[in-house]
Amino acid sequence: MKGAMDISFWMLATGYLLMLIPIIIFRYYRTGLERSTLWALLRMTVQLLLVGLYLEYIFRWDDWRVNFLWVLVMIIVSTYTVIKRTGLQMRKFFSVIFLSTLLSIVLIDYYFLGFIIGLKNIFTARYFIPITGMLLGNSLKNVIIALDAYFSRIAEERVSYRWELANGATHAEALLPFMGYALKKAFNPLIATTAIMGLISLPGMMTGQILGGSDPMVAVKYQIMILVVIFASTSLNVWLTIVFSKKIAFDDYLNLREDIFVRR
Secondary structure, three states, X not given: OOOOOOOOHHHHHHHHHHHHHHHHHHHHOOOOXXXXXXXXXXXXXXXXXXXXXXXXHHHHHOOHHHHHHHHHHHHHHHHHHHHHHHOEOHHHHHHHHHHHHHHHHHHHHHHHHHHHOOOOOOOXXXXXXXXXXXXXXXXXXXXXXXXXXXXXXHHHOHHHHHHHHHOOOOHHHXXXXXXXXXXXXXXXXXXXXXXXXXXXXXXXXXXXXXXXXXXXXXXXXXXXXXXXXXXXHHHHHHHHHHHHOHHHHEOOOOOEOHHHEOOO
């Protein structure tokens, strides 16, 4: 099998004509989304082209130090995005979320790339960077949903939370229903997506491998493991983030601190 057919830059530009469909719809119904859509499209295009150019050189160098540094930058950007989207204080939560993300990535990458695939060097650019990127991209939205649901629920149900503590529950026991609520909110969409995989949708990685010339069964096996490691990495990241945030989020009397939020 040959690799996927190339798309010329001229045809790539022609493909943008498809964006007239959402723009016309948004314009007709006066949504005000046209400018933000075009800006998002421009950012996406520039960012992906720069990444494509950069990754060409990274794959050629294949220096583990450069690869690891690139992943650290990805984790920093992911951490910043999570904090901004949840409205938490940057200086209080940056180290917590960064450490949780780093630990989950290191553990899952080591197991998947080193043990399951059997790479001698798990920092090999062609595997390490794309796989880590998929893990980060998928865990980011779940961490945002979980943190927002967790702290919002505690703030809304302060009375029941304090009642549990007053009746002898430990801090961990009082927080148990809030953790359960956050996990349900974060993982219900992922569970639903995983359940219909292969019946309704073909995942991007599997499609890319097939277009690149891989045997369909090889692509399927990779995709199965990717979904497994995404689920494992995301759940570990969410759990670590919430557990590590306990000392920062609560005062000596186990009250939820108001100053952890930028705005509420």
